[in-house]
Amino acid sequence: MHLLICGGTGCKASSSDAIAEKLKLELAANTLQDEVQVILTGCFGFCEKGPIVKVLPDNTFYIQVTPEDAAEIVKEHVVKGRKVERLLYVDPTKKTTIEDSKHMGFYRKQMRIALRNCGFINPENIDEYIAREGYQALGKVLTEYNPQQTIDIIKKSGLRGRGGGGFPTGLKWEIASKNPADQKYVVCNADEGDPGAFMDRSILEGDPHSVLEAMAICGYCIGASKGLIYIRAEYPLAIKRLKVAIDQAREYGLLGNNIFGTEFSFDIELRYGAGAFVCGEETALIHSMEGLRGESSNKPPYPAQSGYLGKPTNVNNVETFANVPPIILKGADWYFSIGTEKSKGTKVFALAGKINNVGLIEVPMGITLREVIFEIGGGIKNGKRFKAVQTGGPSGGCLTEKHLDTPIDFDNLVAAGSMMGSGGMIVMDEDDCMVSVAKFYLDFTVEESCGKCSPCRIGNKRLYELLDRITKGEGTMEDLERLRNLSQVIKDTSLCGLGQTSPNPVLSTLDNFYDEYVAHVVDKKCPSGQCKSLMKYIIDPEACVGCTACARNCPVNAISGERKKPHEINQSICIKCGACMDKCKFDAISIK
Amino acid sequence: MSHIKLELKPEQVAKIKEICKSFNNDPGELINVLHKTQETFGYLPAEVQEVVAVELNISVAKVYGVVTFYSFFTMIPKGKHPISICTGTACYVRGAEKVLDEFKRILNVKVGETTPDGKFSLNCLRCVGACGLAPVVLIGEKVYGRVSPDGVKNIIKEYEE
Ligand SMILES: Cc1cc2nc3c(=O)[nH]c(=O)nc-3n(C[C@H](O)[C@H](O)[C@H](O)COP(=O)(O)O)c2cc1C
Ligand code: SF4
Numbered sequence A: 001m002h003l004l005i006c007g008g009t010g011c012k013a014s015s016s017d018a019i020a021e022k023l024k025l026e027l028a029a030n031t032l033q034d035e036v037q038v039i040l041t042g043c044f045g046f047c048e049k050g051p052i053v054k055v056l057p058d059n060t061f062y063i064q065v066t067p068e069d070a071a072e073i074v075k076e077h078v079v080k081g082r083k084v085e086r087l088l089y090v091d092p093t094k095k096t097t098i099e100d101s102k103h104m105g106f107y108r109k110q111m112r113i114a115l116r117n118c119g120f121i122n123p124e125n126i127d128e129y130i131a132r133e134g135y136q137a138l139g140k141v142l143t144e145y146n147p148q149q150t151i152d153i154i155k156k157s158g159l160r161g162r163g164g165g166g167f168p169t170g171l172k173w174e175i176a177s178k179n180p181a182d183q184k185y186v187v188c189n190a191d192e193g194d195p196g197a198f199m200d201r202s203i204l205e206g207d208p209h210s211v212l213e214a215m216a217i218c219g220y221c222i223g224a225s226k227g228l229i230y231i232r233a234e235y236p237l238a239i240k241r242l243k244v245a246i247d248q249a250r251e252y253g254l255l256g257n258n259i260f261g262t263e264f265s266f267d268i269e270l271r272y273g274a275g276a277f278v279c280g281e282e283t284a285l286i287h288s289m290e291g292l293r294g295e296s297s298n299k300p301p302y303p304a305q306s307g308y309l310g311k312p313t314n315v316n317n318v319e320t321f322a323n324v325p326p327i328i329l330k331g332a333d334w335y336f337s338i339g340t341e342k343s344k345g346t347k348v349f350a351l352a353g354k355i356n357n358v359g360l361i362e363v364p365m366g367i368t369l370r371e372v373i374f375e376i377g378g379g380i381k382n383g384k385r386f387k388a389v390q391t392g393g394p395s396g397g398c399l400t401e402k403h404l405d406t407p408i409d410f411d412n413l414v415a416a417g418s419m420m421g422s423g424g425m426i427v428m429d430e431d432d433c434m435v436s437v438a439k440f441y442l443d444f445t446v447e448e449s450c451g452k453c454s455p456c457r458i459g460n461k462r463l464y465e466l467l468d469r470i471t472k473g474e475g476t477m478e479d480l481e482r483l484r485n486l487s488q489v490i491k492d493t494s495l496c497g498l499g500q501t502s503p504n505p506v507l508s509t510l511d512n513f514y515d516e517y518v519a520h521v522v523d524k525k526c527p528s529g530q531c532k533s534l535m536k537y538i539i540d541p542e543a544c545v546g547c548t549a550c551a552r553n554c555p556v557n558a559i560s561g562e563r564k565k566p567h568e569i570n571q572s573i574c575i576k577c578g579a580c581m582d583k584c585k586f587d588a589i590s591i592k
Numbered sequence B: 001m002s003h004i005k006l007e008l009k010p011e012q013v014a015k016i017k018e019i020c021k022s023f024n025n026d027p028g029e030l031i032n033v034l035h036k037t038q039e040t041f042g043y044l045p046a047e048v049q050e051v052v053a054v055e056l057n058i059s060v061a062k063v064y065g066v067v068t069f070y071s072f073f074t075m076i077p078k079g080k081h082p083i084s085i086c087t088g089t090a091c092y093v094r095g096a097e098k099v100l101d102e103f104k105r106i107l108n109v110k111v112g113e114t115t116p117d118g119k120f121s122l123n124c125l126r127c128v129g130a131c132g133l134a135p136v137v138l139i140g141e142k143v144y145g146r147v148s149p150d151g152v153k154n155i156i157k158e159y160e161e
C-alpha cells in the first residue's frame, strides 16, 4: 500500500510536509511503517482542493487534508480498510461523494503524457523514475538509433514547441545538428514568465528526470555535450529538485562521460533567471545566461546558428522536452495519432481564475474550451456566469462564449484572436471588467519591456495611459480608435516577440467587448462594477438608522451625520474602499 | 527615502571578493555572483556593486545596469518581514489588488518601500505557482492563501510585538 501526498508548491504551502510526517508517525505507532510507504510526489493537478492524499492501489482520493486527519486516515483506512467519508471529494453537480480519482470529472477527459509521472513518483528518487521506464528512451536512442534517425522520429511525431511559438521540434533539432561547431549547447527554457501559469514548474517539481533525459537525447541528436537549464530564481523547490536529480543521474552514469558505455557524453548545469519576463524570449535568455541584461536581439542569427557564447544552441521549453521520452518509446505514429491535423499530442494548461477546479491539466489537442472549463474545470465559481477565458498570457487574448466550442490547437487559437502561449488559462466571470483586464496586462508589459526598442518601450506605456483614462471615465471615442491604431503600430514595428504581441490583450478585448469600452467612455459606467473611479458609494437615507458604524470605520473620515440621523458620504473625499458598506448592518449603503 | 552612506567593513569586502573568486572572477557569471551576494547581504547597495565591478573587471555601470534590469535584485534593504503580494493573473482576478490596497493602507507604505521601523517591506511578485490558493501573500517564506482584505489585519498581527 502507498500513501501519496502532493508535494507541489501549492500543497506544500498548505503544510503537506507536516501531513507526511504525521502519517509516518501514525504508521509507526501501528507498526505499519514497513508495509505502507508514504511518498511526497509532484503535483496531482487538483490544486483547488489541496492538500491531496491519494491511497494506492485503490485510488482513494482525499482532499483538503490537514495534519490532524493523519491519525484517522491510518486508523480507519489503512488498518480497518474503511474510507474516511468526510475527506472524500463531493461532485459539485451531482452532490455525490466520489471515492477514487478515476471517476472524477476533473481527470476523466485528461490524457497525461508530459505529466505522466507527476503525482505518481517521488521526484527526489531516481529509482522511481527508472521503474516507470525512465532513461529507457535515452538508452534506446544511444544504442539503436543514430542522431538523424532520432531526429526523424521527432519530426514524424509532429511535436511542436510548447513554449508558445509552436515551432516543429524535430526541424529545430535538425537545423542545430547541421551547423558544424566544436561546441554546441542544449538549453531548457524554464523561465515561465506568464504570470498565473505554473505548468513548467510543476513538471520540474514533479518529474525532473524526464527533462534531463530529453535534454540528453537532444544533445545526442545535435552533437552537444553540454546542457543548461535556465530557471527562475523564484522557483526554489524546482531548483532543489533539479539539483537532486542531476546529482543522482550523474551518480548512475546517466549524465557525464560515456553514457550507457557509448561515446556520448553529456552534462547539465543550472543557470538562474532573476525575474524578467522578456528573458523567456530565447535571444534575451541567452544574453542573460552570459551575464548581461536580458535584452532581445534581432533574428537572424537564430540561436541554432549563433547562440550561447556564439555557439549553435538549441532552446526548447520544459514541456516540449517532457514529451520526448514517451515519443521515443511509444513511437512517432502513436503520438501523431493524438490531436488535430496540425497540432499533435497533448497540451498542459494551468487552469485558474474564477473556476471551481483550479489546477494543472493535460488534455489532447482538439478538445474544446467548453469541455475544459465546464467538465474538467467544473464550471464557474459560485454559480456565476462565464464571461471570458484568457489564454497565452500577456501575449494572448480573451476569448468569449462564441469560442467555447472551438477545438483547441495552435492555429485555431490564433485564428480566434488569441494564442496557445505556454499554457496559462485564466477564466473570468461576469464580475470581471475587461478594460481593467487589458490594463492589467499592459501594466505588466510596461514593467517588463526591456526598453531596447521604442515602439514597445514608449508605445505600451501610451496604451496603458489610454486604458487608465478609460477606466477613470475620462476616455473619449477617439481614444478607442487611438488604442487600435497604436496597437497595430506596436505589433508591426517592435523588435521581439514581447512587443509584437503585447497589444493582443487590448485588441482582443476591443473586438469581443467593444460595448464595455463604450460604456466606460460614453455612459461613464463600469458594467461589472470594478472600476473604482466610476463607482459611488451612497447611503440610502431611508434605510440608514444613524448607528455611526460607517463613519467610525471610514479611514478618511468621508462620512458625516449625527447619531440616529441619516449619514452622508462626501464623494470628493471617499477613496472607495468599501469599508462602510461591509460595516453597515442595515444594508443602507450601496454602490451606484 | 533614506540615503545612508554605508561603509563596508573589511570583512564584508573580503566576503564579496570570496564570492567573486568562487566564480573565477568571470564576468559571464555576473548574475550568479549577484544572486550569491544578495543572498549574503540581503540587498545590493552601490558600494557592494562597486566591489563586484572591480573584482570582475567590468564597469560599475554594467553591474548597475544588470542589477536594475532584473526585478529579483534590490538596492533597498528589505524589512525584517518582507511581504510579497502575488499580482499574477490568477491572483489578480481573485482580488489581489484589494488585498494589496489593504496592506498599503495598514502599513502606510507604497510598493517597494519598507516601514520606518524596518519591520515590514512591501513588494509585488508575479505568480508563486500556488494559483489554486489565490490570492496569495508571502511573508518571508510563509505562504498565505485565499487572503481576503478583511484578513490582512490578522496576518500582520502575527508579526507584531
Ligand atoms: C516575450 C516572450 C516570452 C517568452 N517566454 C517564454 C517562457 O517563459 N518559456 C518558454 O519556454 N518560452 C518562452 N518564449 C518562447 C521562446 O522564445 C522560445 O520560442 C521557446 O523557448 C522555444 O522552445 P519550444 O520550441 O520548445 O517552444 C517566450 C517568447 C517571448 C517572445
Ligand atoms: S519589443 Fe520590447 S522587449 Fe522586445 S526588444 Fe523591443 S523593447 Fe525589448
Ligand code: SF4
Residues within 6 Å of the ligand: A537, A550, A553, A554, A555, A556, A557, A558, A559, A569, A573, A574, A575, A576, A577, A578, A579, A580, A581
Ligand atoms: S467607501 Fe471607504 S472611504 Fe468611502 S465613505 Fe465608505 S468607508 Fe469611507
Ligand code: FES
Residues within 6 Å of the ligand: A195, A196, A197, B086, B087, B088, B089, B090, B091, B092, B126, B127, B128, B129, B130, B131, B132, B134, B135, B136
Ligand atoms: S497568480 Fe498568484 S500564485 Fe499564481
